[in-house]
Amino acid sequence: MAIRKAGVVGCGLMGGGIAQTCAQSGYETVVLEVNQQLLDKGITRIHGAWDTMASKGKITQGQVDEYRARLHGTLEMTDFADCDLVIEAAIENMEEKLRLFPALDRVLKPEALLLSNTSSLNVTQMGAVTKRPDKVCGLHFFNPAPVMKLVEIVKTISTSEETIETVRQFAVSLGKTPVLAKDTAGFIVNFLLIPYLLAAIRMLENGLASRDDIDTAMKLGCGYPMGPFTLLDYVGLDTTMWAAEAIYEEYKDPLYAPPPLLRRMVISGMLGKKSGKGFYDYQ
Numbered sequence: 001m002a003i004r005k006a007g008v009v010g011c012g013l014m015g016g017g018i019a020q021t022c023a024q025s026g027y028e029t030v031v032l033e034v035n036q037q038l039l040d041k042g043i044t045r046i047h048g049a050w051d052t053m054a055s056k057g058k059i060t061q062g063q064v065d066e067y068r069a070r071l072h073g074t075l076e077m078t079d080f081a082d083c084d085l086v087i088e089a090a091i092e093n094m095e096e097k098l099r100l101f102p103a104l105d106r107v108l109k110p111e112a113l114l115l116s117n118t119s120s121l122n123v124t125q126m127g128a129v130t131k132r133p134d135k136v137c138g139l140h141f142f143n144p145a146p147v148m149k150l151v152e153i154v155k156t157i158s159t160s161e162e163t164i165e166t167v168r169q170f171a172v173s174l175g176k177t178p179v180l181a182k183d184t185a186g187f188i189v190n191f192l193l194i195p196y197l198l199a200a201i202r203m204l205e206n207g208l209a210s211r212d213d214i215d216t217a218m219k220l221g222c223g224y225p226m227g228p229f230t231l232l233d234y235v236g237l238d239t240t241m242w243a244a245e246a247i248y249e250e251y252k253d254p255l256y257a258p259p260p261l262l263r264r265m266v267i268s269g270m271l272g273k274k275s276g277k278g279f280y281d282y283q
Contacts, residue, residue, distance in 0.1 A: 001111060001162075003170050004028065007086035009100060011042025011073065013274065014117060015089035017145030020046045023071040024063075024146070025174045030072045030079050039073045046071065049146070077107050085170065087139060088126075089117040092242045097126050105130035113163055115139040116154075120190050120243040122250075123183045124156040133158035139167055140187060141176075143235065151176045156183040185250035190243050195255040197240055198262070200228035204279075205261045211279055229279035233272035241266050 127136030138154025215227025272278035
């Protein structure tokens with residue numbers, strides 16, 4: 001099916017980045033938030049990104065105006081009624097997603113696709129609470145969504161091949177490189193990345209090396225663009241913990257068990273860049 005209009009649930013860093021990407025790729029885009037304050041904050045962030053791109057000569061003012069005209073914010077889920085595809089980018093919590101998916105299912109037209117940006121949760125379970133499980137799959141973007149080239153398409157045992165092909169074409173139209181993963185916790189990237197991040201935390205927790213030396217070692221020794229603690233702060237410590245818990249729940253492999261230090265930092269509100277403090281201080 002042809003995708004002409006896209007919806008995005010959530011206008012935070014990830015949802016806003018996805019909405020920005022859709023609008024600047026030529027799609028009429030509707031983005032939903034729970035209140036006007038969060039919606040205004042998200043839309044302002046997107047407009048600011050476009051203004052910055054224009055000031056650096058990356059796009060023209062005419063393009064900025066076109067992008068803005070395609071992007072529409074809303075507080076009403078019913079505004080998704082004529083969307084061809086909706087991407088859920090709400091909080092990484094299964095209870096919230098199981099509340100959202102039946103509500104979205106009731107609003108969307110029968111042929112519309114329903115995707116989740118989850119980084120590790122069970123997409124099959126989300127599809128099972130709808131009447132369109134064949135039209136449900138994962139489409140996992142990476143932060144920042146407008147910049148990162150990879151997306152993971154997550155196929156459940158119910159997802160149709162037609163849905164996967166439509167989503168693949170949609171991803172390519174956004175300028176992304178899609179990879180296909182089965183619906184297993186962590187998909188591809190987090191299945192491999194999470195043990196590495198948790199191992200770094202355990203090294204620090206056990207006094208085996210300092211934060212700065214671990215980051216430096218992985219950058220210069222492995223050629224990584226950033227060390228594990230810089231990456232943890234960028235991704236969000238809460239997001240990392242949720243992903244680790246989801247994978248551990250499925251496999252019971254101790255490699256995925258969140259270390260006590262990670263749990264305590266999340267409880268304390270030390271979530272990384274978004275909170276102003278994580279393993280590094282951003283205040």
